[in-house]
Amino acid sequence: xxxxxxxxxxxxxxxxxxxxxxxxxxxxxxxxxxxxxxxxxxxxxxxxxxxxxxxxxxxxxxxxxxxxxxxxxxxxxxxxxxxxxxxxxxxxxxxxxxxxxxxxxxxxxxxxxxxxxxxxxxxxxxxxxxxxxxxxxxxxxxxxxxxxxxxxxxxxxxxxxxxxxxxxxxxxxxxxxxxxxxxxxxxxxxxxxx
Amino acid sequence: xxxxxxxxxxxxxxxxxxxxxxxxxxxxxxxxxxxxxxxxxxxxxxxxxxxxxxxxxxxxxxxxxxxxxxxxxxxxxxxxxxxxxxxxxxxxxxxxxxxxxxxxxxxxxxxxxxxxxxxxxxxxxxxxxxxxxxxxxxxxxxxxxxxxxxxxxxxxxxxxxxxxxxxxxxxxxxxxxxxxxxxxxxxxxxxxxxxxxxxxxxxxxxxxxxxxxxxxxxxxxxxxxxxxxxxxxxxxxxxxxxxxxxxxxxxxxxxxxxxxxxxxxxxxxxxxxxxxxxxxxxxxxxxxxxxxxxxxxxxxxxxxxxxxxxxxxxxxxxxxxxxxxxxxxxxxxxxxxxxxxxxxxxxxxxxxxxxxxxxxxxxxxxxxxxxxxxxxxxxxxxxxxxxxxxxxxxxxxxxxxxxxxxxxxxxxxxxxxxxxxxxxxxxxxxxxxxxxxxxxxxxxxxxxxxxxxxxxxxxxxxxxxxxxxxxxxxxxxxxxxxxxxxxxxxxxxxxxxxxxxxxxxxxxxxxxxxxxxxxx
Numbered sequence: 001x002x003x004x005x006x007x008x009x010x011x012x013x014x015x016x017x018x019x020x021x022x023x024x025x026x027x028x029x030x031x032x033x034x035x036x037x038x039x040x041x042x043x044x045x046x047x048x049x050x051x052x053x054x055x056x057x058x059x060x061x062x063x064x065x066x067x068x069x070x071x072x073x074x075x076x077x078x079x080x081x082x083x084x085x086x087x088x089x090x091x092x093x094x095x096x097x098x099x100x101x102x103x104x105x106x107x108x109x110x111x112x113x114x115x116x117x118x119x120x121x122x123x124x125x126x127x128x129x130x131x132x133x134x135x136x137x138x139x140x141x142x143x144x145x146x147x148x149x150x151x152x153x154x155x156x157x158x159x160x161x162x163x164x165x166x167x168x169x170x171x172x173x174x175x176x177x178x179x180x181x182x183x184x185x186x187x188x189x190x191x192x193x194x
Numbered sequence: 195x196x197x198x199x200x201x202x203x204x205x206x207x208x209x210x211x212x213x214x215x216x217x218x219x220x221x222x223x224x225x226x227x228x229x230x231x232x233x234x235x236x237x238x239x240x241x242x243x244x245x246x247x248x249x250x251x252x253x254x255x256x257x258x259x260x261x262x263x264x265x266x267x268x269x270x271x272x273x274x275x276x277x278x279x280x281x282x283x284x285x286x287x288x289x290x291x292x293x294x295x296x297x298x299x300x301x302x303x304x305x306x307x308x309x310x311x312x313x314x315x316x317x318x319x320x321x322x323x324x325x326x327x328x329x330x331x332x333x334x335x336x337x338x339x340x341x342x343x344x345x346x347x348x349x350x351x352x353x354x355x356x357x358x359x360x361x362x363x364x365x366x367x368x369x370x371x372x373x374x375x376x377x378x379x380x381x382x383x384x385x386x387x388x389x390x391x392x393x394x395x396x397x398x399x400x401x402x403x404x405x406x407x408x409x410x411x412x413x414x415x416x417x418x419x420x421x422x423x424x425x426x427x428x429x430x431x432x433x434x435x436x437x438x439x440x441x442x443x444x445x446x447x448x449x450x451x452x453x454x455x456x457x458x459x460x461x462x463x464x465x466x467x468x469x470x471x472x473x474x475x476x477x478x479x480x481x482x483x484x485x486x487x488x489x490x491x492x493x494x495x496x497x498x499x500x501x502x503x504x505x506x507x508x509x510x511x512x513x514x515x516x517x518x519x520x521x522x523x524x525x526x527x528x529x530x531x532x533x534x535x536x537x538x539x540x541x542x543x544x545x546x547x548x549x550x551x552x553x554x555x556x557x558x559x560x561x562x563x564x565x566x567x568x569x570x571x572x573x574x575x576x577x578x579x580x581x582x583x584x585x586x587x588x589x590x591x592x593x594x595x596x597x598x599x600x601x602x603x604x605x606x607x608x609x610x611x612x613x614x615x616x617x618x619x620x621x622x623x624x625x626x627x628x629x630x631x632x633x634x635x636x637x638x639x640x641x642x643x644x645x646x647x648x649x650x651x652x653x654x655x656x657x658x659x660x661x662x663x664x665x666x667x668x669x670x671x672x673x674x675x676x677x678x679x680x681x682x683x684x685x686x687x688x689x690x691x692x693x694x695x696x697x698x699x700x701x702x703x704x705x706x707x708x709x710x711x712x713x714x
Contacts, residue, residue: 021335021369021372021373021376022239022243022328022330022335022365022368022369022372023328023330024327024328024329024330025327025328026313026327027311027313027314027317027325027326027327028325028326028327029317029321029323029324029325030247030248030251030323030324030325030326030339031251031252031255031323031324032255032322032323032324033255033322033323033324033341033342033343033344033354034255034258034259034261034324034341034342034343034344034359035259035343035344035345035346035352036258036259036261036262036263036343036344036345036346036355037262037345037346038265038345038346038347038353042348047347052294052295052296052356053295053296054319056319056320056354056356057356058266058295058354058355058356059265059345059353059354059355059356060265060266061265101266101268102266104268104269104297105266105267105294105295105296105297106295106296106297107266107295154347154353158347158348158351159347159348159351160347160351160353
């Protein structure tokens, strides 16, 4: 018995050395992400939220001045007031879908988004912003809803903080705030066909 | 179930003290060196790795931060950016992979990496902080870093862009460093073990030397040198043991001394008594002889009484002679005067002198010669034959032969067999004891009760043995075996013992061995 204990002690003493070399690890969090400036400036861009093939909500700035240059047929007109584009224009640009560059990166619109021919209006309310769509909301999926909410929120404010209420021809959705954490909508995995 | 461990323990226990001490020292050294080396190694390894990882992660994030990619990213532009990133690798070259939507771009020829695990990819895609993972692939360790790119929407707000950058860096140099640590730990521990041998051997020596001395002293005490003492040095347990040994040896010596003195006094007393009895006995024998001759002229009752006195006086004389002989043996004063003799002839003379040649049948082959003391051999044969005639019944047979002992020595074998009822088994072990009577009722036997004891002492003096047994067809058989070449072994033993007990036996004067034992 004593001999066995002694053997065990020797073994235990040498055990740490047996794990030689460099070991694999799990994924370890390390500091913050890289933060870059969003170009172009807010005054000359609109920020649209498309979905990646993985269903991740991705913000895409689109320079307003370059819309014709990009050869996009549904590009928004220049803002009437010469400043940043109006929210309605931004919604129209979102509904029009990704342009060539964006499509090349695999960005898509959620299929249940209303068609472009259903114009939208916005209205500032006590809660934040109301988006009035000339289309039923019944088929609108969660990813599509997030696309609209975030696009509107960031069009209305630099921080994307306002509450957004979606109103359709058939009802109203609960007011929500854009929460563009990655992976929030990925669970839906709603990848629309191009 | 217990058999195997028990056997192992027993095997370990048979190791010497030195081996065990050295093993224990080595074990302690190995455990401490191993533990120290292991802990140092672990700390050093993690320091090396942490330093490399932290540098890599921080510099990668810093480099990514300076890129300012335009969104949505264009693959060609992104590739250019990745080349820039790859050229600023720190601390080692890395390959940069980017993921944006369905775009997969890298600074190498392959757009995706096989080293980056799905876990890291998922973590980088779904969280807004950097992360890294060490991966070992085909024995090569890699550090993989995933950094999602966020974008500032305003002063404080950030927004994940969906762009994730991965860096894959080989950790070959770290591995080399870690391997060097292992080598250093081994190269440090092994000489440490070798050095640990030195104190182990010294400690073993310091324990073993007193132990060896103790053993030597104990052995020489066992062989009779009771004055043996150990030099006590130091004040440790071994010194205590030595001191105790010395005290015990002293007490033992004292009690053995007392015993020997008591024994010597008893022997001297027996010897003195028999001596003192001899002189008056000689006179009595002379008187009884005269009375014996004149007995016929006396009246019958007086004649019977006179003859009885004469016979008993004769027996008393024999007893006193035997007692004196035994005293000489006890005092180790008996001398052996050997001579080369023809054994058959010597036995024949013994029987002839005692007029037994008619009552004893013999098988005495000629030509057997041995170194014997003829007087003592005569006593031996006479005692055995007389004993057989007295207690057994005729015919009594004396056989003579030789045989070779197990150790190659040639032995003279003399057998004296009678045809009596034999010896009872419970008596056999005591047959050579002094004054031992096989039949307690027959106290008044013809012998002195010392005959067989004297026989045994004489045979021993010749370096031989005597034993009694019962023959296959009844009757007692006494067998004497004596070396043909003389009592070489016995003399040496006897000489050493005699020198060891010189003091004790000095009281008995060997010069008293001046009398011939009267024929029975």
